[in-house]
Amino acid sequence: MRDTRESRLLLVLLIAIAFALITVDIRGGEDSPVDGARQAAATVFGPVENGLAGAVDPVGNAVAAVRDSGHRHDRVSELERENAALKARLGSDDRTRSQLRQFDKMLKTAGTGRYGIKGAQVIAIGAAQGFSWTVTIDAGTKDGIRRDMTVLNGDGLVGRVTTVGPDTATVLLANDPDFSVGTRMEKTDELGFASGSGDRPMRVQLLNGKARVKKGDRLVTFGSEADKPFVPGVPVGTVVRVDPSGGDLTRTVYVQPFVSFTKLDVIGVVVQPPRTDPRDAVLPAAPKPTPTPTVTVTVTPNAPQGQNQQNQQNQPDENGAGANQPGDGAQQPQDGAQPPGNVQQPQGDAAQQPQQ
Template sequence: MLRDSTRSRLFLAVLIVAAVALMVLDSRAGSNPVTSVARGGGELVFTPASTAVGLAAGPAATLYEGVSQGPKSAARIAELEAANAELESDLQAARLDDGRADQLDELLHLSGLGGYEIVPAQAVTRTTAQGYGHTVTIDAGTDSGIRPDMTVVSGSGLVGRVIEAGPRLATVKLATDVNSTVGARLEKTSKIGAISGGSVPGGPEADLTLELFDMEAPIDEGDRVVTLGSHDGAPFVPGVPIGTVDEVHVAPGALSRIARITPAVDFASLDMVGVVVSGPAEDPRDSVLPPKPDPKGDQ
């Protein structure tokens, strides 16, 4: 570091004079040995200083370039992020469309097996708040021929029944609602009973509970249950899969046998459903149930 002194000022003056002399000499053409030597000496003296200045100025120039291009870069980044978000949205929509297409295929397959005429709809909202029960709103109503007391199914089985219908929307009470009761029949023995939403007094915790009216009726885990069917198919058409026996329970003094049922439908992820606007010409019995897995199939 140079200090402000007579020596430093003298040194600075010498440098200035030398620089001026070099500029004069450098402006002259030719290869005069004197001027060549002077130029070489000047380069030896001033090149380190110019290099240091260049190194110091480099980051500042880069910073200036970055700042001057900053708005353009930010705009480009925002543009790319928006395009990426749009692509992700399109991909998600495509996945949803593919999923709904698969659900619709399953729904049409079930309706074909049972001989049910259905109106497809989408479950758009769901209510499980206390006092409102388990219900969903679907995006189809009286304009599509839907009215109260019609059976609602998915590609897997029973969803519930319509309790209210407007021109373009309808409300469906789910089979899991505590105030829901469905006549049911065991696949294996054809013994009948009633499926209730939730648990019943004396029974285990459940989403669906079966009460068999015959205390002596055989019932085992894995037995499947379908809808018994109502008069004129309202509110329930016959033969719709309800679920599978998960646990059998006999309460002391009970007048019926109680079983916990695993629903055929995943009520936590309802999407595409079908409203049965016309029931089958005859009871499909167990033909709507999927084939039972072969216990030897994995061997």
């Protein structure tokens, strides 16, 4: 429709009529003259309105559902983030407590041996580096780490430093086949050389082929010249098997390391050796032997009948002579045997007893 004077007048007229009808309807109340027209319009347009509402409501509900779904999704995501943060915090607390226990144990070991150590943490394993048993630690030359330094933890010998960078270093573990360390037996001081065997016990060659060693004996590091690469007295492991000597010049024993090489986390690099050899002081307290059970014998007052009869046979007679005295070398005379001495039995008629 064009915007002309006639169209504007028509619009003003319609608006005036609408206001007039509204005024009449309000003043009329329930008896409004336009009530019939309203009912007729409801009858005509009601089905159409319901149809349109039925068609539009699913769309509106879907839009509302999408809007609410987004809100719920945001809430679920927020709860998931909070849950993950709580789990991470709990896991971090558990790991922190574990590291504190390891660090405390390592400090006690270092204090007992008078080792000056630099604490570090294992950040990588070296399986990709030639398939050797190595780990990478987060300490290097900036921390005073040098090549051929002893590495330990709270349990004992871990290995030695092989390569060093500014911030990291590589440690060759004691169970690597290329690893070798001088050892000394606890108490007996028997010397030997231990070599790694992967996930199996270490193999130790004792220099004395007749050395007296048994399962359960323990070893420590013997130490190297100028304390490189090994300082003395670091616990190595416990003997689990001893090969027969067979007259060889050396003797082979197998030692289970104190350190679990698959659970390394907090370690210490010995940057200052002890002034004196700690010998066996760093070893943990030896386990106490299990007490042997005591066998108790109870004597019953009522002896068996057969034993009582035997005791009666061994009782002395009325004259004080025992029936069968043990240790009596004299033999009882048998029938027809001569009595001892020069006494002879009467012969002939004198031997016959007088008859009544």
